[in-house]
Amino acid sequence: MKVLVCISHVPDTTTKIKFTEDNSALDKEGVQFVINPYDEFGLTRAVWLKEKEGAEVTVLTVGGAEVEPTLRKALAIGADNAIRVDQEATDGFQVAKQIAAVAEAEKYDLIITGRESIDYNGGQVGGMVAALLQQPFINACVGMEVEGDKAELIREIDGGKEKLSAQLPFVIGGQKGLVEESDLKIPNMRGIMQARKKPLDVRPPAETAPRTKVGTFEKPAPKGDVKMVDAENIEELVRLLHEEAKAL
Amino acid sequence: MSEVATQALKGGEFVIRESEAPSVFIPEDFNEEQRMMAQSTTEFIEKEVAPQRERFEKKDYAWTEELMKKAGELGLLGISVPEAYEGLGMGFNTSMLVCDRISGISGSLSTAYGAHTGIGTLPILLYGTEDQRQKYLPKLATGEWMGAYCLTEPGAGSDANSGKTKAEPIDGGKKYKINGQKIWISNAGFADVFTVFARIEDDQYLTGFIVDKGTEGMSFGDEEHKMGIHASSTRQVFFNDCVVPAENMLGQRNGGFKIAMNALNYGRIKLGVACLDAARRTTSESIRYAKERKQFDTPIASFGAIQQKLAEMSLRTWVAESAIYRAGQDIENNIQHLIDQGMEADKAKLKGAEEYAIECALLKVFGSEVGSYAADQGVQIFGGMGYSADYSMEAGYRDVRIARIYEGTNEINRMHSVGMLLKKALKGEIDLMTPAQKVADELMEIPDFSSGDEAGLLTAEKDLLHRLKKAFLMVAGKAVMKYTQDIEKEQELLMHAADMLMEIYVSESALLRAEKLAQQKGEAAAEFPLLMTRLYLQQAAEKIGREGREAIYSFAEADEQRMMLMGLKRFTKVQEPLNPKETRRRIAAAAIEAGAYPFNPF
Ligand SMILES: Cc1cc2nc3c(=O)[nH]c(=O)nc-3n(C[C@H](O)[C@H](O)[C@H](O)COP(=O)(O)OP(=O)(O)OC[C@H]3O[C@@H](n4cnc5c(N)ncnc54)[C@H](O)[C@@H]3O)c2cc1C
Numbered sequence: 001m002k003v004l005v006c007i008s009h010v011p012d013t014t015t016k017i018k019f020t021e022d023n024s025a026l027d028k029e030g031v032q033f034v035i036n037p038y039d040e041f042g043l044t045r046a047v048w049l050k051e052k053e054g055a056e057v058t059v060l061t062v063g064g065a066e067v068e069p070t071l072r073k074a075l076a077i078g079a080d081n082a083i084r085v086d087q088e089a090t091d092g093f094q095v096a097k098q099i100a101a102v103a104e105a106e107k108y109d110l111i112i113t114g115r116e117s118i119d120y121n122g123g124q125v126g127g128m129v130a131a132l133l134q135q136p137f138i139n140a141c142v143g144m145e146v147e148g149d150k151a152e153l154i155r156e157i158d159g160g161k162e163k164l165s166a167q168l169p170f171v172i173g174g175q176k177g178l179v180e181e182s183d184l185k186i187p188n189m190r191g192i193m194q195a196r197k198k199p200l201d202v203r204p205p206a207e208t209a210p211r212t213k214v215g216t217f218e219k220p221a222p223k224g225d226v227k228m229v230d231a232e233n234i235e236e237l238v239r240l241l242h243e244e245a246k247a248l
Numbered sequence: 249m250s251e252v253a254t255q256a257l258k259g260g261e262f263v264i265r266e267s268e269a270p271s272v273f274i275p276e277d278f279n280e281e282q283r284m285m286a287q288s289t290t291e292f293i294e295k296e297v298a299p300q301r302e303r304f305e306k307k308d309y310a311w312t313e314e315l316m317k318k319a320g321e322l323g324l325l326g327i328s329v330p331e332a333y334e335g336l337g338m339g340f341n342t343s344m345l346v347c348d349r350i351s352g353i354s355g356s357l358s359t360a361y362g363a364h365t366g367i368g369t370l371p372i373l374l375y376g377t378e379d380q381r382q383k384y385l386p387k388l389a390t391g392e393w394m395g396a397y398c399l400t401e402p403g404a405g406s407d408a409n410s411g412k413t414k415a416e417p418i419d420g421g422k423k424y425k426i427n428g429q430k431i432w433i434s435n436a437g438f439a440d441v442f443t444v445f446a447r448i449e450d451d452q453y454l455t456g457f458i459v460d461k462g463t464e465g466m467s468f469g470d471e472e473h474k475m476g477i478h479a480s481s482t483r484q485v486f487f488n489d490c491v492v493p494a495e496n497m498l499g500q501r502n503g504g505f506k507i508a509m510n511a512l513n514y515g516r517i518k519l520g521v522a523c524l525d526a527a528r529r530t531t532s533e534s535i536r537y538a539k540e541r542k543q544f545d546t547p548i549a550s551f552g553a554i555q556q557k558l559a560e561m562s563l564r565t566w567v568a569e570s571a572i573y574r575a576g577q578d579i580e581n582n583i584q585h586l587i588d589q590g591m592e593a594d595k596a597k598l599k600g601a602e603e604y605a606i607e608c609a610l611l612k613v614f615g616s617e618v619g620s621y622a623a624d625q626g627v628q629i630f631g632g633m634g635y636s637a638d639y640s641m642e643a644g645y646r647d648v649r650i651a652r653i654y655e656g657t658n659e660i661n662r663m664h665s666v667g668m669l670l671k672k673a674l675k676g677e678i679d680l681m682t683p684a685q686k687v688a689d690e691l692m693e694i695p696d697f698s699s700g701d702e703a704g705l706l707t708a709e710k711d712l713l714h715r716l717k718k719a720f721l722m723v724a725g726k727a728v729m730k731y732t733q734d735i736e737k738e739q740e741l742l743m744h745a746a747d748m749l750m751e752i753y754v755s756e757s758a759l760l761r762a763e764k765l766a767q768q769k770g771e772a773a774a775e776f777p778l779l780m781t782r783l784y785l786q787q788a789a790e791k792i793g794r795e796g797r798e799a800i801y802s803f804a805e806a807d808e809q810r811m812m813l814m815g816l817k818r819f820t821k822v823q824e825p826l827n828p829k830e831t832r833r834r835i836a837a838a839a840i841e842a843g844a845y846p847f848n849p850f
Contacts (some may be wrong), residue, residue: 016843069280076284186291189336189346192284235625 001055001146001168003046005110006099006125007074008036008117009067023216026119035070038114040077042174045144045185046112047078051145056080058106060090062098068200075195076187082198087205094210096128101206108169109149115140115173126173136170142177146192256578259604262671263717264683266710269763273341273577275849276765277571282342283850285327289349292322297353304356304479305643309471311436312360313394320391324350325365329373330593333385340580340600342575344748345722352525355647356479362522363434364388366515368395371443371456371507374598375499380458383735384441396439398430399508400487406660408445409505411454411488415446422494424448424457426465426487432654436468437481444487445504447722456498465490474531476646513601515580515655517608520615521572527565527622530644532844534558534629539840540643541543541631548629551846552829555836557625562839563832566777566847567784568611568618571757575607606672609665610750613658616651623648663739669749670728670735684725688717691815705771706763706778707825709785713756716792719819720748722812723796744799748792755781755788776838776847786822793820 011017011031018027042145049055059074061067062085071082105110113135116123130137134236142161143154146168155162156177187195227244229237242248256272257265278286296318303311319325327343347365352359369388372380387393413428426446431440440461445454459466468486485537499507535558548554583600587593601608623645627634634641652658655800656678673680693831724745728735735741762777771778796816804812838846 014618069284073284074282076288186295187284189285189288189290189327192281192288193336195284196281203350231408 001053001110002106002108003049003055003057004099004103004106004111005039005043005057005059005074005079006044006111006113006129007043007059007061007070008114008119009033009061009063009070010036010119010221012119013037013118017219019217019219023218024214025216028222033067035073036114036117036119037111038116038118038173038175040111040184041174041176041178042114043074043077043079045112045174045178047185048179049146050078050080055110056121058083058108060085060099060102062087062205063093064088071200072195073187075198075200076191078191080198082200084200084202085205088166091210091212092122092124093128093212094208096125096132097204097208099125099129100106100132101208102203103129109233110146110168111135111171112174113171115175123173126171130171133169133171136166137173138164138166138170139173141172141174143170144174144178256581258678259578260606260672260678262607262676262756263669263749264680264718266714267519267756269760269761269767272574272757272760272764274761274764275573276761276768277577278341278345278850280343282338282345285342285458286337286345286349286850288322288431289324289346291348292319292324293353297357299706301354301640301643304354305637307471307478309479309481312481315357316360316364316394316438317391319502320389325361325369326389327392328367329369329389333381333384333389335385335389340583341576342652344518344573347518348521348524349528350525351531352527352529353631354479354643355477355526356651358522358526359434359477359480361652362515362518362812363397364395364439367397367511367517368435368439368441370511370514371498372458374510374594375456375503375507376458377495377662379495380498384458388441393440394428394438395441396433396435396437396485397511398436398442400432401429402431406657408508409454411445411447413444413446415448415455415457417448417494418491422557423491424494424497426457426459426490426492428487430457430485430487432472433483433485435481436483436485437471442466442484442485443498445508448501451502453502454508455501456504456507457492458488458496458498459487459492461700462529463490471653475649476643477650478643479584504700510598510602512655513605513686514606516612516661517572517575517601519655520568520611520613520649520691521576523615523619523648524565524572526644526648527561527568527619528845528848530622530626530641531558531561531565531839533640534561534626535842535844537841538629539632539843549836549840554629555762555840556832557629558839559832559835560623561625562783562835562845562847563780564618564621565845567754567758569849570761571754572611572615574757574760575611576603578607579604592761606665606668606749607753609656609661609668610746610753612655613652613661613665613746614754616648616658619648619651625730642743659739659743661771662750663742664847665749666742670699671722673746680725684721687726687815688723690718691722691811694811695803705766706759709759709782712785712789712822713752713759715790715819715821716748716752716755719796719816720745720793722815722819723748726808727799730803738803741799741802744795744802747795749832751788751791751795755785758784779831779834782826783828785833786826786828789820789822793817796820809815 012034015031020027047055050057057079058081059079060083061071075082089095090208113126127137138153141157145152149168152165324346326335327338327346328340331337345641350361372384388395399408401411414424415424418425442459444457444459448455465488467486472482538554539547541548580603582603583596584598586596626641627645630641633639672678727741731738758781762774762781766774800812
């Protein structure tokens with residue numbers, strides 16, 4: 001079985017986000033990048049498929065050379081090989097086109113994307129890849145058992161869960177539940193050393209252009225001061241809600 | 249004296265020669281693979297250790313053992329054990345980096361890790377026979393077995409060679425019977441392999457033996473009640489007619505003391521590096537607390553008195569890091585150099601570190617004192633909460649205290665560093681006397697006040713550093729001339745000299761790091777490194793001046809004293825003083841803005 005895990009290279013969740021002067025792009029100076037957390041659940045699930053079913057796991061990122069450490073981390077966690085499509089990732093459509101182009105050539109049985117990336121939260125790539133490949137797409141996937149060319153899947157839906165079955169090949173948008181937080185692997189030292197020897201294939205991009213362009217970014221307004229009111233002191237609470245918060 | 253080296257200097261040579269920035273290693277030079285290893289280690293600490301940190305304070309020794317096993321599974325116990333013995337075969341500075349990142353969370357884990365990977369594994373790696381290595385190293389590298397090191401005895405601490413534990417040859421020398429008592433043995437409660445030092449007959453020196461857990465005649469005392477490192481197992485180990493086969497002798501008969509001392513070169517610099525992340529964590533937690541804690545309606549982080557502390561904690565940590573990794577890479581490069589010249593790897597590892605024994609001793613002292621400083625200031629910033637056992641400052645403060653005691657007390661290491669430098673000079677390995685004589689002559693000349701004001705990056709600082717070296721050469725040179733061999737008995741002077749030497753090494757390391765960063769990334773990007781270098785050098789000049797004066801008052805009189813004091817004043821003069829208040833405020837502002845220790849190299 002050939003599994004492709006699409007990895008987004010995103011700022012660490014604790015990053016203090018700054019934008020370039022005209023607010024049109026992220027200021028990457030001093031930012032620590034990591035594997036997109038949603039993708040990490042998918043990657044870990046893929047590594048299980050490798051360990052149990054002997055799947056071959058490829059990881060892929062669309063991006064410049066600066067994303068390679070993230071790919072090598074994925075290799076250290078257990079992927080077999082990596083592909084970097086050499087193009088700056090600008091919008092979901094363009095990324096999906098690049099992934100689909102690779103997938104057309106490589107014929108994967110299963111493509112795992114994250115439900116969304118935590119940087120721009122577009123949540124588009126998985127669905128678009130599936131559409132471009134004319135394959136089913138199971139988003140918000142929180143469980144997957146593969147048996148031969150069939151799979152039982154669980155999706156998270158509003159207020160509950162949906163169980164479904166599907167035939168390979170298909171695309172999923174993964175998240176926590178696919179594996180649990182405690183299943184995520186810390187890359188061990190030997191894995192890190194082996195990552196250096198695993199293939200990381202840099203491929204020229206397919207012909208495509210982004211369909212959207214970012215104008216500017218805006219940060220949410222800073223939170224106001226928090227006032228602590230003693231639980232016994234209802235009067236003061238009412239007064240503050242009335243006079244200061246003007247909520248009453 | 250102003251010879252500039254483009255290659256790494258020999259051990260101790262820094263005091264008579266200058267280095268070029270590109271020739272020194274800086275923490276920013278760590279490559280992607282090394283960084284990933286460091287990040288994995290940090291991830292392990294944050295995920296598996298930090299959330300349950302209080303278990304250390306509850307003396308949960310089993311947890312320490314469990315964490316060590318997990319560290320073994322991650323490969324953290326065999327970083328520089330050769331691949332042939334199931335280690336990773338990485339260079340020395342990588343093992344330093346991992347030791348740094350694993351050690352900051354708690355002194356308990358740090359001690360268990362240090363005792364296992366350092367003194368517990370290294371003697372076998374460096375001196376073991378092929379059979380001994382095959383038998384022990386793979387299991388030690390993977391964490392299947394835990395190691396301990398038994399040198400200290402009730403009557404033999406700093407004077408380690410005076411141990412009374414005996415090893416008596418029996419069965420015609422096929423076996424040895426060990427009798428004696430060891431004290432303060434880290435990991436004793438869960439170790440599987442003990443490296444034990446004992447004296448055979450009336451030998452001048454000790455001999456090392458490997459003793460397996462469960463060997464008949466070996467027993468343990470209760471866990472010691474300690475000030476800190478509460479979940480580090482520390483017990484006495486008793487040997488009562490404990491018989492081991494002669495194959496378990498480690499190295500040569502009579503060669504054990506050398507083993508003990510050589511393992512300590514590594515142990516010392518590793519202890520220095522082990523204090524770094526504790527200092528970073530303390531600094532980060534102090535910054536966070538100071539931003540949140542309000543008094544007089546103001547976050548205490550906006551008070552100058554607090555900012556001064558935050559800046560100084562950050563500064564010293566950064567300086568220590570600069571010096572420790574510089575020396576770490578010098579050791580690694582020297583090992584490689586010796587191997588390239590045809591030396592066997594294990595011998596090269598011995599000689600490689602021995603060359604830098606002076607730096608190792610100085611950095612053990614500096615690292616542990618920076619760690620202690622940060623811990624003490626951390627408690628102060630937390631105020632009453634700093635004194636509360638419910639907050640991390642209290643445990644950190646108690647834990648770090650041991651670092652100034654074990655692996656050779658800081659007094660022993662101070663004396664050792666100067667002692668070794670003088671020995672190298674006597675053996676002709678370093679020519680201290682010519683430059684010292686030059687400095688002495690210079691005292692008689694009319695001083696050259698032209699500041700040689702060439703423009704250029706850090707020119708004034710380099711000039712100051714150069715003069716600080718002269719200050720050391722003047723004081724140490726005169727003291728040696730006066731006391732000759734008896735200088736050993738003038739311990740107070742050795743203490744002053746060691747502090748001068750230490751400040752020279754660390755401030756030079758800071759300067760070279762800032763310069764290299766400025767060369768690589770431009771002066772604007774190196775703003776804080778340059779600023780910190782200037783501030784630190786200024787402080788180093790003050791300290792060196794103070795230590796030098798105390799020494800001069802102590803051994804020189806009349807005209808000689810006057811002349812030396814004048815020389816010292818000249819050598820330690822800061823030409824254009826930096827405003828320390830403003831500089832610390834800027835450093836503190838960066839720390840507060842970052843919300844954590846702001847100068848991580850990656
Ligand atoms: C928690 C802990 C863990 C340890 N783990 C280990 C271990 O795993 N294995 C092991 O073998 N040992 C271990 N030790 C022992 C440790 O290395 C010794 O405690 C240390 O070397 C100091 O020896 P001592 O305690 O006998 O102090 P002493 O040597 O009695 O020193 C007392 C004081 O006198 C000073 N002093 C001593 N000699 C001189 C001198 N010549 N000139 C000037 N001042 C001097 C010292 O600096 C110190 O201030 C451990 C100790 C502790 C507390």
